[in-house]
Amino acid sequence: MAATMTLGVLYLGLTLLGVLQSQAQDSTQKLIPAPSLFRVPLQLGFQKDQFQGRWYVVGLAGNAVQKEEQGHFTMYSTIYELQKDNSYNVTSILLRNQRCVYWIRTFVPSSRAGRFTLGNIHSYPQIQSYHVQVASTDYEQFAMVFFKKTSGNKQYFKITLYGRAKELPTELKQRFVHFAKSLGLTDDHIIFSVTTDQCIDN
Template sequence: MGPLCLLWLLLTLRVLQAQTPNSLPKPPYMQSFQMDQFQGEWFVLGLAGNTFRKEHRALLKPFTTTFEVNKDGHVLMSSAMMRAQRCDTWSYILVPGTQPGQFTVDRNRASGVDRGEIQVVNTDYTSFALLLAHRWAGSQAIISTSLLGRSWVLPPGTLGKFICLGRMQGFSEDNVVFPDVTGQVTC
């Protein structure tokens, strides 16, 4: 674990002593986030969340997520995953927030999710990105992190950054899932 991750973890643990699970600290915002460089297709290489368990690992198939700025300045986030013999797709509109790389998720009320936020925590735009998502379904907070890649190969240290971000959110290794890419294709 690197010194920055260790520092974040120690600070987080001190803050957590006085907080509930619904009010976990968020990492700092990227001050120089550039949506025009971020948009495009990404492979989802790893997920971690407070609702994931070991038994969910077999359910995650390789999938892609595409970010595209529309004419309103909002971002269409579209995902596609092969399940059995069909391609499942889903999408959300992301409304830029007050901080760089922060978005409010414009969800359909029928989805059962009241509101959501997504934050791009770190990216180099060409090979990896780390996202943090907070959603609320009623009074339940659903927190997740995503490891994205432009390809299936990541720069050294990226996996450690993903694990560190998950630990900041209170996740254990049981809360981390990686897609099984053996013989799988994306839509």
């Protein structure tokens, strides 16, 4: 049982970091180039304390996301807890195989407010770099967060649309789509989640 749970958590971690080998192999010849962090908007005057709390993952877009294969995905939640050193303890809660699975990592602040790196990156030997940047948020309703990872000789990027509630207005979803396309992604790289009441409110 312990081994099964360990494998489950490992699989979950690989999935969320976007380093599944099958996905990487499928995308080897057609990865859209990852933009420089300087091309991605950064929320002005980022308020680290206001960003805390639970966010629901409403939408996902990325150069390794394929709508044709993944279609919709089950919504999960991510909780940001601000620590004394200004890093975030980040916990994602997912429903997998009818079980609640928790995955915890640390986002360490960078030189600019709203930009982070993955803490304890040496625990992920397949990853050379991992950046997180809050592109836009009003803290009370939505956030759009950009993730960029270098693994081997490939660069992966994704944008997550967070909501404080499980449903967001159509105009915010359209804004998310527009943002994703501004970074070179197409409709085939953009998916939205299916809501659930299981696990993700724990």
